[in-house]
Amino acid sequence: xxxxxxxxxxxxxxxxxxxxxxxxxxxxxxxxxxxxxxxxxxxxxxxxxxxxxxxxxxxxxxxxxxxxxxxxxxxxxxxxxxxxxxxxxxxxxxxxxxxxxxxxxxxxxxxxxxxxxxxxxxxxxxxxxxxxxxxxxxxxxxxxxxxxx
Numbered sequence: 001x002x003x004x005x006x007x008x009x010x011x012x013x014x015x016x017x018x019x020x021x022x023x024x025x026x027x028x029x030x031x032x033x034x035x036x037x038x039x040x041x042x043x044x045x046x047x048x049x050x051x052x053x054x055x056x057x058x059x060x061x062x063x064x065x066x067x068x069x070x071x072x073x074x075x076x077x078x079x080x081x082x083x084x085x086x087x088x089x090x091x092x093x094x095x096x097x098x099x100x101x102x103x104x105x106x107x108x109x110x111x112x113x114x115x116x117x118x119x120x121x122x123x124x125x126x127x128x129x130x131x132x133x134x135x136x137x138x139x140x141x142x143x144x145x146x147x148x149x
Contacts, residue, residue, distance in 0.1 A: 003064035003089075005097050008071070010050065012061055015068045017046045023084045028115045036138025044082070049073075057081065060101050062094045072098040074105075080112035083121075099125050109148055113141035 008016060021044060029037055042048065052075065053059055062070035062085070069089040073082035080102065085095045102110065111130075114122045119129070122144045131143035 003062050003069070003094060003097075005060060005062050005101050008053070008059035008061045010053075012059070012068060013046045013049045013053070016049060016059060016061065016071050017044055019068055019071060019086060020044045020082060020084050023086065026087060027117050031115050031117060031140060033138035036135075036140070039137045040139060052081075058105075060098055062089075062098055064089060064094070070094040070098050072102060074102045078106050078108050078110045080110065083112065083118070095121060096125065103146075107148070110146040112144050114144050115141060119144070 021041070024040065024044070028040075032040065049059065052073070057073055057075035060072050060074070061068045070085040071082060072080060072084075074080055083095070083098070085098075110127075112122060112127065114127075116133075119142055123129075125146065127144040127146045129142050130145045133140055133142055135141075
C-alpha cells in the first residue's frame with residue numbers, strides 16, 4: 001500500500017471530521033460519559049477544526065487509496081490533541097509516520113492525553129504515562145509524554 005503524509009488544507013477538514021467521528025464511534029465513545037461524548041463531538045466539528053488550524057494548530061494527514069486514512073493534530077506547547085487512524089489502515093505504519101512527522105518538526109518533549117483504548121499505541125511509540133487517569137468534561141484520559149534524550 002502506498003500512502004502520503006502531508007499538511008492538511010482547508011478542503012480536507014470535512015473528511016478529517018468524518019474520519020475522527022467514525023473512529024470515535026467504533027472505539028473511544030464507550031470510554032466517555034454522555035457529557036464527554038457531546039463535548040468531544042463538539043470539539044471535532046469541522047468549523048472547530050478549521051478554527052484551531054487558523055490559530056496555529058497543525059493537522060497532518062495520511063492519504064491512501066484517494067482518501068484520508070489518518071490524522072494528527074499538534075499544537076500549543078508540543079501537545080497532540082487528536083490522533084486517529086482508520087481501522088483498515090492500522091498496523092501498517094500510518095500512525096507511526098504521522099507521529100514521526102511531528103517529531104521532526106519540534107524540539108523538546110511531546111505530550112498528549114490518551115484514552116485507555118489508545119494508550120498502548122502511545123506506549124509503543126515511546127511515550128510514558130506521566131500521571132494518573134483524570135476526567136475533564138466527561139472525558140477520561142491518561143497524560144502521556146514522549147521524552148527527548
